[in-house]
Amino acid sequence: MKLLNGKGKYAPGNLLKSVVILLPFTLLIIMLPFSLTINSSFSSPNKVYVSRSSYDFNVTEIKRCNVFSGEWLPYSKGAYYDNETCDLIIDQQNCMKFGRPDREFLKWRWKPDECELPLFDATLFLEIVRGKSMAFVGDSVGRNQMNSLLCLLNPAARPEDISSRYATDPIYFRRWFYADYNFTVVTLWSPFLVRSSDVHSSLTNLYLDKADESWSGEVKNFDFVIISAGQWFFRPALFYEKGQVVGCHKCEQSNTTELSHYYGYRKAFRTALRTIVNMKGYKGVTFLRTFSPAHFENAEWNKGGSCERRKPYRKEEMKFDGYIFETYKVQVEEFRGARKEGRKRGLKFVMLNTTEMMLRRPDGHPNNHVWGHELKNTHSDCVHWCLPGPIDTWNELLFYKLKTHHKSFISSLQGFV
Numbered sequence: 001m002k003l004l005n006g007k008g009k010y011a012p013g014n015l016l017k018s019v020v021i022l023l024p025f026t027l028l029i030i031m032l033p034f035s036l037t038i039n040s041s042f043s044s045p046n047k048v049y050v051s052r053s054s055y056d057f058n059v060t061e062i063k064r065c066n067v068f069s070g071e072w073l074p075y076s077k078g079a080y081y082d083n084e085t086c087d088l089i090i091d092q093q094n095c096m097k098f099g100r101p102d103r104e105f106l107k108w109r110w111k112p113d114e115c116e117l118p119l120f121d122a123t124l125f126l127e128i129v130r131g132k133s134m135a136f137v138g139d140s141v142g143r144n145q146m147n148s149l150l151c152l153l154n155p156a157a158r159p160e161d162i163s164s165r166y167a168t169d170p171i172y173f174r175r176w177f178y179a180d181y182n183f184t185v186v187t188l189w190s191p192f193l194v195r196s197s198d199v200h201s202s203l204t205n206l207y208l209d210k211a212d213e214s215w216s217g218e219v220k221n222f223d224f225v226i227i228s229a230g231q232w233f234f235r236p237a238l239f240y241e242k243g244q245v246v247g248c249h250k251c252e253q254s255n256t257t258e259l260s261h262y263y264g265y266r267k268a269f270r271t272a273l274r275t276i277v278n279m280k281g282y283k284g285v286t287f288l289r290t291f292s293p294a295h296f297e298n299a300e301w302n303k304g305g306s307c308e309r310r311k312p313y314r315k316e317e318m319k320f321d322g323y324i325f326e327t328y329k330v331q332v333e334e335f336r337g338a339r340k341e342g343r344k345r346g347l348k349f350v351m352l353n354t355t356e357m358m359l360r361r362p363d364g365h366p367n368n369h370v371w372g373h374e375l376k377n378t379h380s381d382c383v384h385w386c387l388p389g390p391i392d393t394w395n396e397l398l399f400y401k402l403k404t405h406h407k408s409f410i411s412s413l414q415g416f417v
């Protein structure tokens with residue numbers, strides 16, 4: 001068993017405790033894969049599962065409901081972890097470390113209207129993804145979700161950072177490996193999903209009909225691909241199709257048609273999702289995590305806007321409309337098209353419909369509690385999400401979807417079991 005930690009922060013006492021706690025799990029877990037291979041469905045009688053009643057493998061028991069429609073309710077127990085119990089939080093998201101004074105924002109839990117959202121169970125999550133691989137494709141908000149997942153899994157297993165085995169940038173293309181579960185999770189940075197150039201200049205070139213190879217060349221053998229994109233599309237961009245300029249967003253050139261960010265966003269998703277549908281050899285389950293709203297108030301992000309709120313909006317306080325709704329809608333339309341095409345090939349597409357629930361969490365962002373804010377007087381961050389924080393809910397939802405679809409996932413992934 002490997003208990004690895006990049007920062008070497010594990011106290012010997014802790015290490016011993018983890019070994020002692022993990023040992024019985026490890027023994028049990030060794031037995032599980034065999035039964036999995038024999039019975040690819042969990043509902044068939046199986047001694048191992050039946051005897052482990054605390055691990056709810058009976059998928060028919062989980063009532064299917066629209067978990068995305070609901071509200072944030074007070075929850076006194078608070079978060080699953082904090083900045084001391086999880087040492088995998090990066091400074092960009094470590095709001096506590098950088099002086100966020102309030103804790104009330106941690107004491108809310110998402111309550112779907114029609115059912116309960118099950119608590120995250122790290123061991124069960126790892127059982128479900130045993131021997132599999134998961135890729136978060138998108139921008140740094142996708143990475144934000146992966147970092148949340150690492151912290152949620154932290155009580156059950158320590159990952160090894162294997163980024164350096166791949167000749168890629170270890171920040172933007174980070175790879176973690178859970179040796180005890182043979183589970184790999186990676187983040188593939190691709191803020192536009194399509195090919196781009198001059199990303200950091202004032203006018204980015206976007207090749208809307210060409211998927212970005214930094215992810216499209218990587219995901220073929222992945223079992224779970226979680227795709228997302230958002231804020232970068234609001235920047236000025238020149239749109240290319242078939243190698244020609246077809247228009248732009250905010251380029252302010254009289255000879256170029258202004259097409260708005262919706263055009264680029266739609267085409268980028270169409271290209272990305274089509275690439276997945278048509279990818280030879282791909283057998284994975286594709287998740288779309290919908291647009292994550294920012295919450296700048298009083299001014300724009302680069303003109304002193306900030307996010308000071310300390311609690312969620314109630315449903316009636318925050319309407320799901322305007323550009324956030326329109327952006328989300330574009331993405332959902334493209335997703336539906338791809339899901340239909342994907343079905344013909346036996347591919348599964350699942351939506352993590354998180355936009356509206358996050359719209360009601362203006363309190364979940366780092367604001368000015370981030371590394372370097374005082375030092376460099378940078379802008380407030382009302383785009384990313386604090387860890388711990390409401391973004392942990394995305395992984396509860398991911399866990400829920402993995403569990404409810406488990407049976408069909410397993411049969412659709414039979415080649416991998």
Ligand SMILES: *[C@@H]1O[C@H](CO)[C@@H](O)[C@H](O)[C@H]1NC(C)=O
Pocket residue numbers: 043044045058059060061
């Ligand atoms: C699963 O749960 C359903 C509903 O509670 C029950 O009818 C069924 O017998 C259970 N199946 C197994 C294998 O335990």
Ligand SMILES: *[C@@H]1O[C@H](CO)[C@@H](O)[C@H](O)[C@H]1NC(C)=O
Pocket residue numbers: 068069070332353356
């Ligand atoms: C996503 O969730 C919101 C909130 O419940 C709902 O209004 C919307 O219809 C859902 N979208 C889809 C495509 O299911």
Ligand SMILES: *[C@@H]1O[C@H](CO)[C@@H](O)[C@H](O)[C@H]1NC(C)=O
Pocket residue numbers: 083084094096097099
């Ligand atoms: C965690 O946050 C507290 C403030 O709540 C801070 O004093 C401490 O240094 C932080 N620890 C780490 C490891 O980030």
Ligand SMILES: *[C@@H]1O[C@H](CO)[C@@H](O)[C@H](O)[C@H]1NC(C)=O
Pocket residue numbers: 131132133182
């Ligand atoms: C680990 O998982 C990969 C797939 O992600 C599989 O190819 C490999 O055979 C597995 N290794 C072991 C030792 O089970």
Ligand SMILES: *[C@@H]1O[C@H](CO)[C@@H](O)[C@H](O)[C@H]1NC(C)=O
Pocket residue numbers: 245253254255256
């Ligand atoms: C549009 O005008 C800009 C200068 O304003 C020029 O650089 C660009 O090449 C022109 N584009 C086309 C498609 O003619």
